[in-house]
Amino acid sequence: MPEQSNDYRVVVFGAGGVGKSSLVLRFVKGTFRESYIPTIEDTYRQVISCDKSICTLQITDTTGSHQFPAMQRLSISKGHAFILVYSVTSKQSLEELKPIFEQICQIKGDLESIPIMLVGNKCDETSGREVEMSDGEAMSKKWKCAFMETSAKTNHNVKELFQELLNLEKRRNVSLQIDGKKNKQQKRAEKLKGKCVVM
Ligand SMILES: Nc1nc2c(ncn2[C@@H]2O[C@H](COP(=O)(O)OP(=O)(O)OP(=O)(O)O)[C@@H](O)[C@H]2O)c(=O)[nH]1
Ligand SMILES: [Mg+2]
Numbered sequence: 001m002p003e004q005s006n007d008y009r010v011v012v013f014g015a016g017g018v019g020k021s022s023l024v025l026r027f028v029k030g031t032f033r034e035s036y037i038p039t040i041e042d043t044y045r046q047v048i049s050c051d052k053s054i055c056t057l058q059i060t061d062t063t064g065s066h067q068f069p070a071m072q073r074l075s076i077s078k079g080h081a082f083i084l085v086y087s088v089t090s091k092q093s094l095e096e097l098k099p100i101f102e103q104i105c106q107i108k109g110d111l112e113s114i115p116i117m118l119v120g121n122k123c124d125e126t127s128g129r130e131v132e133m134s135d136g137e138a139m140s141k142k143w144k145c146a147f148m149e150t151s152a153k154t155n156h157n158v159k160e161l162f163q164e165l166l167n168l169e170k171r172r173n174v175s176l177q178i179d180g181k182k183n184k185q186q187k188r189a190e191k192l193k194g195k196c197v198v199m
Helices: 020-029 069-078 091-095 097-108 133-143 158-167 184-194
Strands: 007-014 041-050 053-062 081-087 116-121 146-149
Touching (some): 007 097, 007 158, 020 053, 020 081, 020 116, 020 158, 069 097, 081 158, 091 097, 097 116, 116 158
Parallel strands (some): 007 053, 081 116, 116 146
């Protein structure tokens, strides 16, 4: 079991190009880009509320290429919660989540207390759909995890995804809302403070 720390670590996994970075950037910065820039690994931080105090939500956006198995294992062992993303336009991308889920099972053991959200992204792409919502739901039932379809492009269910994931955490009371009364300047200061800086 990972140690209780002041960080709440969420790790985003999924095949290349399914929209992991797009979901994270939409949530953290409110932006979306059409161009595709593959990720190696990026981490974003935000202040959230935790057990009537505050803590840091740390989101790790992983690579879709399977070149770094050691990094993947480390991310799983340090992670408190997981987002498993496939694209509704690619059956293959749902298949590719299976070994990742199995590795989470192997490293974490009992998954009962670990928040996991299966996410079918790109639900705005109606014409190129290969995975029906019922297929995603069936997989989530099998894995006993939560499920949601999202679109980073249209901002459908993006904030809800992160809020739902935090709601699944039963060992701590974590929430995106701090006190709901912060002004814009305070929010911006917190955002800047929490930003990951490349030295
Ligand atoms: N239509 C549509 N396109 C999306 C959506 N999310 C991402 N994309 C596009 O899909 C491409 C890949 O998105 P990324 O977010 O970079 O994918 P990724 O999963 O981070 O890929 P890796 O970092 O290589 O693992 C980009 O061209 C995005 O614009 C979405 O919800 N709808
Ligand atoms: Mg990426």
